[in-house]
Structure formats: C-alpha cells, structure tokens
Amino acid sequence: MDASAPPVLRRRLWWHVRIALLETRFQFLSSLRLPAFAVPTLLFPVFFYLFFAVVFQSGGASLVAPTYMLATYGVFGVLGPSIFGFGVGLAQERDTGALLLKRTTPMPAGAFLFARVGTAAIFGAVVVGTLFLLAGFAAGVELHRSQWFSLAGIILAAVLPFSAIGLAIGAWAKQQAAVAIVNLAFIGMSLISGLWVPIYMLPNVMQDIAVVFPTFHLGQLALKVIDLDLGGPVWLHLVLLVGQTAVCLAVAAAGFRRFSGR
C-alpha cells in the first residue's frame, strides 16, 4: 500500500479488503458445510479423472489420453463450483431474502461478488491440485514445469467467465428453477464442449454449437498448452470469451435491475 496515501483512504481500503476477506471466509465455510455443493463439485471431476484417465488407461502405451483429460477435467472441475456457487447460491439468497437484507447494510457489493468468485477459486484450486497429483503420480503424465503452471493458470482463470454464467442464471431464476438450469448448463456445456469426451470424437454439428459456450474456448486454451487443441487461434478464443462474458454480465445486470423494482 502507498504510504503517502491519506489515512482516511487507507482505512477505507483496509475496510473493503477486510470485509471482502471475511465474506470469502464465511462463504467458503458455508459452501463446505453444504454436502449438496461440496461433494459433487469436489468429487465428480476427481472420480471421472481417476476412472477414465488412471484406471481405464493403466498399462496403455500412450500418455495422450491422461494428458488430454487433465486439461478438460480441470476446466470441468472449475465449472462446477463457479456456476453452482453463483447460479444456485445467488438464487437461494434472493429467495430467502438474505441478499435484500445485505443490501440494507453497508456491505460493499464488490465484497459479495469477490467472496463468491474467491470461494469458487478455492474449490477449483483444490480440484485442480488433486487432478495434478493424480496425473503426475498415478497416471504418469509428464509436462514441462511451464506447462503445469500455464495449465493451472488457464484453468483457474476460467472461474471468471464461468461465474458470469452462474451470475446470469442466479440473477433471474428462482432457487428451484436455478438448480435445474444450472445442472442442465453444467452437464450440457461440459458434454458439447468436449470436457468429458474429446471434442474431435463428437459429431461436427456439436463442434459448431460448442463455439457458443465459454467452456469450449477454455477447454481449447487449456489443450493448447499441451498441443492437443483443434488449432483455433488464441486471440479468437479470447475475443469470443470476453464477448460471451459481457453478454452474461449484461443479462445478470438486467436481472438485478428488475429485482430492485426499477
């Protein structure tokens, strides 16, 4: 922090940071204690990887499949906590009135968003860390150090666009509907974008549809680190990702405006 900043400003900044961290801590604790959230988001990607990449492929000659799946299941592992946390969590807080109550308090809106993104990132990091350990020690995947880091970075950055999808759903849907929509988005986007089954094994039509979803672009960017992507240029993936995220945020903002009766 800048020592020359006026003390009032520094105090305000510290206040914001403190609330953001506290909100994150309690958001994380609250999610961890919710088996319906914690169990599937932590265990699904790890079990899938263990089954398809480690057990299924053991004794196989090629390390291509376990390496490929490390990238795609990694992205899948971050998708869960991001869209469930925002989509269902936010819808629930709207339904119960918790969000309305917080709006009457001095809590900065930024702290609320930070806490949910932060919680998704922590869950995502746990999943990615576990997948990396499984890949390195059980499946025998070998990558350069820079590739491990790039892969981890891209996968964790996926928290942002995925959270935007969750935010858009949670800003509009009621809790019960949100559970259904988020599950559909979770499974549908993962499948179509080739996070479960390699995309080149899917019909061409599905590849064309996949371009619409951020999950596809994140999957491709992660696969590019290990040279297993379809070959699209990085800038195009990034431009589309930014555009899709902007659309989600606009949809979410419209939902919040309607919610406050404007």
Add this chain to the structure above:
Amino acid sequence: MSSEPPSTAPLARLSGVSHRYGNVLALDRLDLEVREGEVLAVLGPNGAGKTTAVSLLLGTLTLQSGAARVFGSAPDAAEVRLRRGAMLQVSGVPETLTVGEHLALFRAYYPSPLPAARLLEMAGLRELRDRRFGKLSGGQKQRVMFALALAGDPELVFLDEPTAGLDLDGRRRLWDEIRGLKAAGRTAVLTTHYLEEADALADRIAVIHRGRLIAEGTPEEIKSRTAGRVVRCVTTITAETARTFPEAAGAETKGQHLEIVTSQPEALLRRMFARDPELGDLTVVGVGLEEAFLALTGERGPDGNGAGPEGGS
C-alpha cells in the same frame, strides 16, 4: 417516560410518495414521519403498503414519485446504511453458518458495532451462539435477524413485521427486546398488523390503508378518533350485510359472533332487531384499538367508497 426534549427534525420521512406495481397502486401520496427517540408503529392490514413504505425508506425499492429522506440523505446513501439497521419481513441468512458467525460478519460492516456478547444477550441467544442458523426454530431465527439488525449499534431500526409467525411466547420475548431498544434511546419503526402489538410498543401509530395514511397519533388518540361502541351479538345478519348499514363503521365475524363498530348503537340495534328479532347474546362495549382500527379502515364491503386496487382504474 422519556426525559429527552422532543426533537423537531424528523429522522426519516416520506413525502407525497406514490408507488405502483404494474396496475396496482401500493402507495398513494403517502406522508410518513419518523421522529427521534420514538417507536413508530405502522399499522395496517395485509397489502396496505407497509412493506413498500419501509422498503422505500431502506432504499431497497427505487422511489417512483415523491421524496424519501433518512438522516437528511437518500435512503441508500453509504452514511445512512452505517447508522441504520433493518429486520425484513422475508429474510433468512445462509443456514450452514452459526449464529456467532453471522454476527461476526454483520458486526464487521460497521465502524463501532455492539459487542457480540451484548447482542447475544439482548436477543436471548447466548446458548445458541454455536448453533447453525438452519437448525434454529422459527422464533430463534427471528431473534437472530433482530440481533443482526442491531449489530451496528444503529440509531434507527426498521422492524418489518418482526413477530409474524411467532407463537405467543416468542412474541412477548421480542416485545421485551423492542422495549429495551427504546430504553436505550434508539428510534424504531415497526410495521405490524397485530393491533395489540402497536398498542403495547408504540409511542405513535400511523394507520395505513390501501396505500394512504388514514390516521396518525398516540394509541390513545387513535382510539378516541372513533368514540364509538362495539355491538357484539349472535345473529343471522352477515358481516357483509351489516357493513351496508349507515350506522355501521365496520363489521366483522368473530367465531359465532358478529362485531359492529358504530357511533349510534341505539339506531343500529333498532335496525338489527327489525331484521333479526332472534338476535341474542348481546353486549355493547367501548372500542379497543382493534375496533378503532376496523372503523378507521372503514371496511364497508364491495360497494363502499374505497377505490381499492382490485377495483382497477
């Protein structure tokens, strides 16, 4: 009761506020004033516009027309939020966090919060600090929401139907806590459709009906506004019919009995005996707040003069 000299500048105020939800006019040029150090009860039946009025003072609803000021600022201004607490009608907090954790989070929002131990004490939650919110009873949850409203040691507290859904015991407990607030010099706005609650707690009552302020004053003043009588009897005359009588200010069925508020009990009774000679179990008493309220809201049935929202426009 209070030795403080009354302050003239209101702490919060709605002036000429109208609010529509689609075709429904929820507030109709409402004026409401909250004075320092008082407990103001906003009293009205369901759908009267109480929650809309409170939401506008909390800034959770956007003002459509008129003016809303709290501490002289816009209701959602940052400095207003620091000095105000709220207990909303429909609200819960995440069920997987404990009472103590929720309090810790809310206390962190404010520069000089009340100590956690004091909040637990005030809301009668001492033994429940480590209990998860989801594991609490309805009354205990309400008490947590009450403690959260007070976390920042606010000068002004909004309590939107705080005792709705509570049993008698829970209600009495919360009443004691609200009285404690007043003793501590805080200002509170309480919405309720429990008339005895307004009578028991408020210094001043604002009666709202169909989005309009129809009466305002101390509980005694509100009662004296209808210096009438309540006629109570068992009869074949229905409440709907009774409301059409010119002498009747309001009528309601209470179990087997029909209760009619009137300022001309003799004329009313002559009319009623003419219709139902078998009329029995008759009592005529002075009005309580409940009857006064019935008269003030002037429930005169569908052909009455109140142009309600359901009548369209």
